[in-house]
Amino acid sequence: xxxxxxxxxxxxxxxxxxxxxxxxxxxxxxxxxxxxxxxxxxxxxxxxxxxxxxxxxxxxxxxxxxxxxxxxxxxxxxxxxxxxxxxxxxxxxxxxxxxxxxxxxxxxxxxxxxxxxxxxxxxxxxxxxxxxxxxxxxxxxxxxxxxxxxxxxxxxxxxxxxxxxxxxxxxxxxxxxxxxxxxxxxxxxxxxxxxxxxxxxxxxxxxxxxxxxxxxxxxxxxxxxxxxxxxxxxxxxxxxxxxxxxxxxxxxxxxxxxxxxxxxxxxxxxxxxxxxxxxxxxxxxxxxxxxxxxxxxxxxxxxxxxxxxxxxxxxxxxxxxxxxxxxxxxxxxxxxxxxxx
Numbered sequence: 437x438x439x440x441x442x443x444x445x446x447x448x449x450x451x452x453x454x455x456x457x458x459x460x461x462x463x464x465x466x467x468x469x470x471x472x473x474x475x476x477x478x479x480x481x482x483x484x485x486x487x488x489x490x491x492x493x494x495x496x497x498x499x500x501x502x503x504x505x506x507x508x509x510x511x512x513x514x515x516x517x518x519x520x521x522x523x524x525x526x527x528x529x530x531x532x533x534x535x536x537x538x539x540x541x542x543x544x545x546x547x548x549x550x551x552x553x554x555x556x557x558x559x560x561x562x563x564x565x566x567x568x569x570x571x572x573x574x575x576x577x578x579x580x581x582x583x584x585x586x587x588x589x590x591x592x593x594x595x596x597x598x599x600x601x602x603x604x605x606x607x608x609x610x611x612x613x614x615x616x617x618x619x620x621x622x623x624x625x626x627x628x629x630x631x632x633x634x635x636x637x638x639x640x641x642x643x644x645x646x647x648x649x650x651x652x653x654x655x656x657x658x659x660x661x662x663x664x665x666x667x668x669x670x671x672x673x674x675x676x677x678x679x680x681x682x683x684x685x686x687x688x689x690x691x692x693x694x695x696x697x698x699x700x701x702x703x704x705x706x707x708x709x710x711x712x713x714x715x716x717x718x719x720x721x722x723x724x725x726x727x728x729x730x731x732x733x734x735x736x737x738x739x740x741x742x743x744x745x746x747x748x749x750x751x752x753x754x755x756x757x758x759x760x761x762x763x764x765x766x767x768x769x770x771x772x773x774x775x776x777x
Contacts, residue, residue: 441566441597442558444473449571451523456533457575459587460540461526466567466594467551468523474558481557489550496522496539548593555596565596573601577746580606581615588618605746610737626754628674633733633759637670644669650676651683659687661699671707671764673751678763682706710765717747718766726750726762726770733759 437443446469448454452461471489474481525532540547555565575583580603584591591600600619606612607624616622630644631637638644647669651657657665668686672679685706686698695702718726725740729750735741735758744750745760752760762770770776 437566440563442473442477442479442561442563443566443568444469445568445570447570449574452527453533454571454574455576455579456530457572457579457583458537459583459590460537460544461533462569462572462583462591463544463547463551463594464536464540465523465569466598467547467554469567470551470554470558470565474554479558479561481554485550485553485557489554492543492546492550495543496536544590548590552593552595555594559596567594567596567598569598569600571601573603575603577603577605577609577742581609581611584615584618585611588615592618603746604752605742608735608737608745608752609739609742624754624758626758627751628676629753630669630672630674631761633753633761639666643674647672647674647679650679654680655683655687659698661697664698664700664703667700667703671703671710673748673761673764674753675748675751675763678748682710685709707765707768711769714747714749714763714766715769718749718769722749723770723775726766727775729760730762730767730770730776733761735760 444466446465448457448462448465451465451468467489473479522532522536526536527533558565572580572583584600584602584606591598604624606615607622628643628647630641630647648657648665651660651665651668660668664686668679668682672682682703683698686702689705690696690698690702693702721740722744725738725744726749729741729744735752741750741760745752749763749766750760751763752758767776
């Protein structure tokens with residue numbers, strides 16, 4: 437994408453605590469990352485704009501960290517506040533995080549104005565600015581609603597292309613229509629369909645072939661016994677994060693058992709550990725909803741279902757229309773409890 441766009445892509449978890457992110461943090465991170473990217477690319481920014489950003493940043497940092505500043509980069513000839521140092525403290529120190537927010541909120545309009553003027557300067561190079569903020573989908577659902585629902589207007593004000601990731605649970609919330617109004621589009625990337633809606637499995641399906649290609653990007657296919665890899669695909673439910681996690685944990689377990697191959701017994705040991713993780717997050721109310729999903733496979737607007745989608749106990753798929761099913765690990769938990777007919 438860098439051939440056509442000035443790409444600013446970053447992981448919000450490297451800057452902030454995913455359990456406590458608000459709109460001021462995100463907008464502040466956009467300015468900080470734009471500055472970092474212009475430094476890396478030696479992109480020319482107008483002196484007056486740099487002075488504005490410097491003045492705004494100094495007003496935020498002067499009471500929080502030392503007023504000492506550092507060079508942004510060769511050729512710019514000006515200094516910026518130490519934004520990255522400030523983010524490091526915001527991530528680890530609640531008091532610093534609250535103090536920064538207290539300083540930013542009255543100045544949020546100026547912050548957005550500086551971002552937009554910086555976008556204008558950058559786009560004079562001939563490339564449109566594209567900002568990609570990853571891992572916001574790991575936010576707590578209530579925090580995510582506050583971020584995208586209550587403050588979506590502010591997040592949409594930077595005049596450039598921005599991709600925000602968000603928790604899948606918000607998509608199925610009765611409040612999503614409110615969130616959606618502030619953004620130009622929402623794009624759903626469903627889990628990879630490794631089994632059919634009726635529960636049957638086609639081991640020659642294109643989706644399962646894709647899963648095997650993904651595994652081959654990370655580890656030699658020769659390290660799996662055939663049935664072991666098929667079982668990993670089954671138990672992942674088509675969730676790439678879980679898929680990689682099971683592969684990783686299976687590799688470690690095989691090593692500790694002195695095995696040269698990952699066999700099905702190793703995978704089952706890893707899955708048993710996952711069962712404990714999932715079972716510990718399920719309530720009696722959750723089990724009622726899980727049984728309903730097992731029977732109907734229907735997506736509906738229900739806050740219990742929203743929570744189950746967020747913690748991956750229920751997985752969403754698209755096959756013409758959206759449908760959902762139990763995470764295979766959770767399905768095994770229910771089967772062991774003799775809850776499935």
